[in-house]
Amino acid sequence: MQPLFENNNLPTESLPQITRLEFQGIEKDYAKILYISNTIFFVAVLVAIILVIMLELGFSHWLSPTLILAWLALYLGSLWLSSISVAHKEYALRQKDISYKSGIFFRNWITVPFNRVQHCEISRGVLDNAFGLSVLRVFTAGGSGSDISIPGLKPETADRLKELIIAKIEAADEEE
Amino acid sequence: MRKNDGSWYETATRQSKVAILLIIFNVIKSLIRNWWPILIVVVFRSDILTPGQGRSILIVVGLAIIVFSIISYYRFYFFLKQDKLHVQRGVFTRSNMDIPFDRIQTISFEQGIVHQLFDVVKVKIDTAGSSKDEFEFAALPKSKANELRSFILSRKTMQTGESDGKTPSPDKNLIMALRPMDLLKVGVSQNHLRTAGIILAFFLGLRDRIDEALGQQYVDRFDRFAADLFDNAFTVLILMVIALLVIAFASTLVLTFLRFYNLKVWTSKDGYYVQGGLFNRREQAALNHKIQIIRSMSNPIRKLFNIVYFRFHQASSRGITRSSTISIPGCTIESLAHIRRSYFGSAIEKHFSHWGVAKQLFYRRWLIIGWIPFLILLVAHWTLSLPSILVISIVWLILSAFFQWVYQRDWRLSVNEELLQTHSGVLEKVTKIMHLYKIQSVEIRQTPYQRRHDLVSLVFYTASGAVRVPFITEAIALQVKDYTLYKIESADRKWM
Numbered sequence: 001m002q003p004l005f006e007n008n009n010l011p012t013e014s015l016p017q018i019t020r021l022e023f024q025g026i027e028k029d030y031a032k033i034l035y036i037s038n039t040i041f042f043v044a045v046l047v048a049i050i051l052v053i054m055l056e057l058g059f060s061h062w063l064s065p066t067l068i069l070a071w072l073a074l075y076l077g078s079l080w081l082s083s084i085s086v087a088h089k090e091y092a093l094r095q096k097d098i099s100y101k102s103g104i105f106f107r108n109w110i111t112v113p114f115n116r117v118q119h120c121e122i123s124r125g126v127l128d129n130a131f132g133l134s135v136l137r138v139f140t141a142g143g144s145g146s147d148i149s150i151p152g153l154k155p156e157t158a159d160r161l162k163e164l165i166i167a168k169i170e171a172a173d174e175e176e
Numbered sequence: 177m178r179k180n181d182g183s184w185y186e187t188a189t190r191q192s193k194v195a196i197l198l199i200i201f202n203v204i205k206s207l208i209r210n211w212w213p214i215l216i217v218v219v220f221r222s223d224i225l226t227p228g229q230g231r232s233i234l235i236v237v238g239l240a241i242i243v244f245s246i247i248s249y250y251r252f253y254f255f256l257k258q259d260k261l262h263v264q265r266g267v268f269t270r271s272n273m274d275i276p277f278d279r280i281q282t283i284s285f286e287q288g289i290v291h292q293l294f295d296v297v298k299v300k301i302d303t304a305g306s307s308k309d310e311f312e313f314a315a316l317p318k319s320k321a322n323e324l325r326s327f328i329l330s331r332k333t334m335q336t337g338e339s340d341g342k343t344p345s346p347d348k349n350l351i352m353a354l355r356p357m358d359l360l361k362v363g364v365s366q367n368h369l370r371t372a373g374i375i376l377a378f379f380l381g382l383r384d385r386i387d388e389a390l391g392q393q394y395v396d397r398f399d400r401f402a403a404d405l406f407d408n409a410f411t412v413l414i415l416m417v418i419a420l421l422v423i424a425f426a427s428t429l430v431l432t433f434l435r436f437y438n439l440k441v442w443t444s445k446d447g448y449y450v451q452g453g454l455f456n457r458r459e460q461a462a463l464n465h466k467i468q469i470i471r472s473m474s475n476p477i478r479k480l481f482n483i484v485y486f487r488f489h490q491a492s493s494r495g496i497t498r499s500s501t502i503s504i505p506g507c508t509i510e511s512l513a514h515i516r517r518s519y520f521g522s523a524i525e526k527h528f529s530h531w532g533v534a535k536q537l538f539y540r541r542w543l544i545i546g547w548i549p550f551l552i553l554l555v556a557h558w559t560l561s562l563p564s565i566l567v568i569s570i571v572w573l574i575l576s577a578f579f580q581w582v583y584q585r586d587w588r589l590s591v592n593e594e595l596l597q598t599h600s601g602v603l604e605k606v607t608k609i610m611h612l613y614k615i616q617s618v619e620i621r622q623t624p625y626q627r628r629h630d631l632v633s634l635v636f637y638t639a640s641g642a643v644r645v646p647f648i649t650e651a652i653a654l655q656v657k658d659y660t661l662y663k664i665e666s667a668d669r670k671w672m
Contacts, residue, residue, distance in 0.1 A: 142637030
């Protein structure tokens with residue numbers, strides 16, 4: 001492939017290449033959180049469906065079992081996708097930036113340089129607490145689309161990453 | 177720190193008395209905005225209130241508004257002390273506010289008709305921080321406002337050693353001024369279809385709101401009227417479309433004159449200053465370090481007039497949700513080149529590498545924009561058997577093919593050592609240019625369809641919006657991403 005920039009004293013082949021990154025997976029336990037939140041949603045909608053059936057359709061109507069079966073199929077499908085999606089969420093740190101990949105079919109891969117990070121925090125929901133996991137959030141000035149949120153991290157890992165990123169931000173600030 | 181020359185701004189000062197009038201206006205405006213469905217009901221349905229009741233309610237509400245406004249005027253005062261702006265205000269709950277000068281980002285003036293009559297200005301204070309610290313003086317005498325601004329900015333400069341503010345520096349140069357003739361060109365070359373859409377949406381929205389406010393019987397009458405029109409049909413419909421376009425054309429022209437009357441643009445070493453407007457004269461500043469993207473929009477009519485619609489996208493102190501843009505319509509090609517050269521410097525002249533986007537983008541967009549509506553119209557044709565629908569659907573399929581083909585053919589991503597540029601559009605050509613180092617993060621997205629063809633979409637996030645590049649070759653995207661990250665990470669310049 002021909003070089004990108006002709007008037008460039010730094011040939012692009014020698015740039016740090018992001019394809020050579022070693023990505024790190026998240027904890028497999030995160031799938032359980034997804035299962036539970038999916039199940040809560042499934043049950044809530046199921047209750048609504050049953051109510052509609054009882055009040056409007058009646059159980060003998062052909063639509064009633066169809067609706068329930070269809071919803072059950074969607075639920076099982078979502079569980080299956082959740083279990084795969086965990087393996088597709090991975091992150092990587094380099095000296096000067098952090099990358100996060102996610103998505104089974106529609107894949108996203110976002111990279112945020114440390115000198116553009118606004119702030120960085122660890123958040124923990126009820127379910128995260130139950131399974132001893134943390135979410136690392138990295139915020140930039142580029143709006144919500146450009147923020148990174150890495151779920152399913154061990155608290156120690158999340159803390160370590162946060163410390164590291166904050167140290168990097170401070171280092172970058174001093175340079176400026 | 178306190179100086180002892182006893183300037184007026186060191187003691188508690190109220191706004192100009194005109195402020196009472198303006199507060200009354202604002203209260204009435206916000207009342208109408210929030211309660212207008214109820215007002216319509218009261219006005220149109222005479223059975224709810226007798227005229228006598230109506231009059232007394234009006235008097236009571238009117239008096240309440242006036243009393244409220246006067247109290248709110250007298251409860252508002254401000255003074256400057258120890259490099260802070262102190263403000264006290266509030267009718268029911270009193271609030272005290274301290275704004276340190278170094279948190280003040282910009283101080284801008286605005287003048288409506290009333291302001292111009294009494295020679296006062298509305299002063300907006302924009303701070304770095306949460307939006308609750310941002311506020312406005314409804315009216316200050318112009319001379320006092322100027323004194324206030326220059327005092328705050330001079331103190332600020334002493335503190336930080338850098339000048340940063342709305343006041344055009346003395347060394348500012350006028351680079352552009354719109355004369356009425358230019359304004360006419362701008363008005364004619366605006367996107368009239370968009371105005372037509374807004375007008376249409378407004379009337380459709382109005383119909384729903386009337387529905388809520390007046391009840392079904394009025395809407396039925398309206399619909400019956402519309403149905404009658406439809407019966408003797410196509411000619412009337414075409415007449416309505418023409419009428420809509422004429423109204424749209426006239427109103428964009430009027431709006432353009434109101435908004436950009438006597439528009440002037442200055443440059444200085446800190447940035448660009450824009451002033452304009454007929455009844456409401458506004459001045460805005462685009463400071464170099466806050467500018468993230470510059471964007472120019474061209475269309476065939478503008479090309480004929482040799483002008484573009486130009487826009488600065490700035491990062492706002494409150495981040496992306498409030499990012500501000502400054503528009504300069506009727507910017508001549510020479511002024512455009514001048515602004516680009518003065519903002520980007522020599523970087524703009526460095527050699528750009530260009531890439532197009534893949535054919536698959538055309539297939540995808542034609543499928544969604546062309547074929548899906550076509551198939552729906554085809555079904556409608558079979559069920560209703562109207563020959564006109566068949567004609568429309570075929571015309572649509574061909575037109576959309578042409579448009580999407582041009583869209584795909586003309587899309588360009590260009591990168592040079594310092595800058596990134598995108599160029600896209602069919603009739604309205606949009607060019608965006610930004611410094612690579614001002615980008616906040618880079619994302620690569622891939623759908624299953626793109627994966628089969630080794631394509632991706634690239635998204636560049638900036639502090640004033642994202643720039644998306646659809647359907648480019650994966651290898652190129654990776655190279656551009658690597659280079660962009662390298663430029664960001666090795667940059668030590670302030671991006672905002």
